[in-house]
Amino acid sequence: MQIHTARFHSSHSRIEKALAHNMPEFAFIGRSNVGKSSLINKLVGRKQLARTSHQPGKTQLLNLYLINEAWFLADLPGYGYAKVSKKTRGKWQDRLENYFTYRTQLTNAFVLIDGGIPPQKIDIEFCNWMGEKGVPFALVFTKIDKRKYGQGEHIADFQSELLQTWSELPPIFKTSAVNGQGREELLGYIQEILNM
Ligand code: GTP
Ligand code: MG
Numbered sequence: 725m726q727i728h729t730a731r732f733h734s735s736h737s738r739i740e741k742a743l744a745h746n747m748p749e750f751a752f753i754g755r756s757n758v759g760k761s762s763l764i765n766k767l768v769g770r771k772q773l774a775r776t777s778h779q780p781g782k783t784q785l786l787n788l789y790l791i792n793e794a795w796f797l798a799d800l801p802g803y804g805y806a807k808v809s810k811k812t813r814g815k816w817q818d819r820l821e822n823y824f825t826y827r828t829q830l831t832n833a834f835v836l837i838d839g840g841i842p843p844q845k846i847d848i849e850f851c852n853w854m855g856e857k858g859v860p861f862a863l864v865f866t867k868i869d870k871r872k873y874g875q876g877e878h879i880a881d882f883q884s885e886l887l888q889t890w891s892e893l894p895p896i897f898k899t900s901a902v903n904g905q906g907r908e909e910l911l912g913y914i915q916e917i918l919n920m
Contacts, residue, residue, distance in 0.1 A: 725915040730768035733788040739822045742786050749788075749796040749829040752912060753820070754836030755846065755900060756802030759866035763836065763902035764789070764799055767910060772797050785819045792797065796829070803850060824859050830859050832917055834910075839865035839898065840872035843882040851887060862895040869900035898901065 736742040752760045761774035773789060787799040803820060824830070829898050835854065852863050865879050876898070883893055895913065899906030 725911040726745045727768045727791050728799075729913075730770055730773055730789060730791050732773065733790045736786040736788070737819075739785060739819060739826055742827070743788060745829060747790075747795050747829065748764070748831040748918060749798055749827065750917075751798040751800055751823070751827075751830055751833040752836060753800045753850075754802060754864075754866075755831055755844070758802065758836045758838050759801060759901055760802065761897060763864070763866060765796060766899075766901040766904055767907060772862065773774070774854055785823060795831075795914075798830075800845055803846065824854065824857060829858070832862065832865045832914075835861050836864045836866050836898075837879075837882060839868045839876065839879055842878050847882070848854045848885050851886060851894075855890065862897060863893075864897045864906075864910065866899055866901065868898045868905060869902045 734743055752764055754760055764774040765771055768789070769789060774787070775806065789797040791797055800820060800823065803817070809824065824833070834852065835847075835851060838844075852859075852862070863881075863882075867873065868876070879896075879898070881895070886893060897906050897910050897913070899910065
């Protein structure tokens with residue numbers, strides 16, 4: 725898929741008030757620092773499209789980017805950020821749950837997982853929750869250019885963990901925002917869904 729245009733559209737703190745549009749929406753979600761913004765920028769070929777903020781308390785629920793004037797890409801705040809208070813974390817958790825429960829435009833979510841570290845409980849739990857909710861999602865392992873990625877052992881472990889409760893795995897992508905690995909595959913997958 726060719727990216728012709730990509731622009732920041734709007735930012736929303738509450739799902740009830742978020743833009744009501746009738747285009748497909750693809751959400752990027754994952755722990756803070758997993759590489760969501762970097763991957764979004766790499767995907768659309770723009771270095772600074774997705775805004776990065778080192779102040780997670782300020783992160784809005786939903787940053788919408790309009791791609792090719794035809795579909796939206798949603799950048800969500802990272803879950804499980806250790807440095808925010810329990811209260812703030814609870815609030816985000818609620819909002820994220822609301823997003824995945826009520827966002828009718830949501831077409832597919834990409835759950836990003838750091839490919840260079842062993843499976844994290846919070847990621848497994850989040851995937852299980854998405855599965856229980858019936859939210860369609862694909863797994864995207866990030867940072868596969870890093871030495872810590874090795875031969876992909878952590879990815880294999882993550883899959884085994886999921887298979888303890890799942891009979892079938894979601895689609896899996898392996899990506900690097902540094903060298904662009906996996907970009908074409910991910911865009912192709914989005915295109916396939918758009919064509920359906
Ligand atoms: P929050 O917005 O805080 O939730 O983080 P994020 O998930 O958007 O992560 P971000 O894209 O800001 O990346 C976090 C750090 O990881 C940055 O220092 C990036 O340069 C680095 N990073 C992201 N993707 C990759 C990758 O594919 N390879 C390598 N080597 N580093 C990456
Ligand atoms: Mg970010």
